[in-house]
Amino acid sequence: MSLLTVNELTKRYDDKLAVDHINIQFDPGKCVALIGPNGAGKTTTLRMLSGLIKPTSGKVSFEGMGQHDDIRRLIGYLPQYPIFHTWMTGKEFLIYVGRLAFLSKEEATKRTNELLKLVGLEDAVNKRIGKYSGGMKQRLGIAQAIIHHPKILMLDEPVASLDPIGRRDVLSLLETLKQEMTILFSTHILSDADEVSDELLLLHDGKIVESGSMDDLRQKYQTSEIELAFQDDPVTY
Numbered sequence: 001m002s003l004l005t006v007n008e009l010t011k012r013y014d015d016k017l018a019v020d021h022i023n024i025q026f027d028p029g030k031c032v033a034l035i036g037p038n039g040a041g042k043t044t045t046l047r048m049l050s051g052l053i054k055p056t057s058g059k060v061s062f063e064g065m066g067q068h069d070d071i072r073r074l075i076g077y078l079p080q081y082p083i084f085h086t087w088m089t090g091k092e093f094l095i096y097v098g099r100l101a102f103l104s105k106e107e108a109t110k111r112t113n114e115l116l117k118l119v120g121l122e123d124a125v126n127k128r129i130g131k132y133s134g135g136m137k138q139r140l141g142i143a144q145a146i147i148h149h150p151k152i153l154m155l156d157e158p159v160a161s162l163d164p165i166g167r168r169d170v171l172s173l174l175e176t177l178k179q180e181m182t183i184l185f186s187t188h189i190l191s192d193a194d195e196v197s198d199e200l201l202l203l204h205d206g207k208i209v210e211s212g213s214m215d216d217l218r219q220k221y222q223t224s225e226i227e228l229a230f231q232d233d234p235v236t237y
């Protein structure tokens with residue numbers, strides 16, 4: 001059974017059709033990149049999938065279950081601009097988030113220690129988040145998003161605002177995490193998608209216009225330096 005099935009999902013804001021009848025099926029264990037230019041509908045799609053906003057129409061189901069509060073625990077979500085309590089240390093923050101996720105004090109502390117190691121922040125446990133680099137903050141955000149052991153992790157433009165070192169660290173963390181969970185992340189940069197994803201979904205003007213592996217797309221478009229033709233509005237990456 002698919003982990004996540006999306007049927008004709010649509011979001012309209014007044015006269016703007018932000019997401020237009022998209023259909024997606026995710027198999028467990030895949031790392032999928034949702035790629036598209038600014039305004040394509042990536043954030044709106046991820047917000048609907050994670051249950052943060054309601055679709056205008058269409059349906060999302062996880063392992064055959066409809067979207068209701070219970071399935072929130074299956075999903076980890078990192079927004080494009082995560083908010084941290086910057087006066088806290090990374091360790092204090094994760095324990096606090098763990099408690100909010102209904103872990104006992106002991107469980108929250110144990111999970112925090114595991115996660116700090118997993119995301120490579122064990123040397124910064126006692127440093128205030130306000131002093132973290134952009135890449136460190138994103139890795140802490142990822143730890144926060146998976147504190148409750150979700151089955152799928154969704155990340156909105158996780159490397160968009162990072163310098164090359166932060167970007168490399170976050171992409172290599174995703175490479176590690178994809179061994180353990182299904183990942184869906186958005187990006188507008190093809191090389192980021194190519195680096196870690198098994199499959200790409202190309203979103204343009206609210207519609208999925210192509211899907212497949214990078215190799216599939218290369219064959220289809222027969223270019224080495226990929227130039228993806230987005231229907232009548234070509235976009236070069």
Ligand code: ATP
Nearest residue numbers: 013016018036037038039040041042043044045188
């Ligand atoms: P970006 O990379 O710039 O964040 P995106 O691919 O994530 O773009 P969305 O943020 O999902 O795209 O926006 C899709 C379209 O919907 C855009 O035209 C945007 O202006 C519009 N939109 C998004 N949120 C709202 C809102 N709350 N009210 C009205 N229009 C919105």
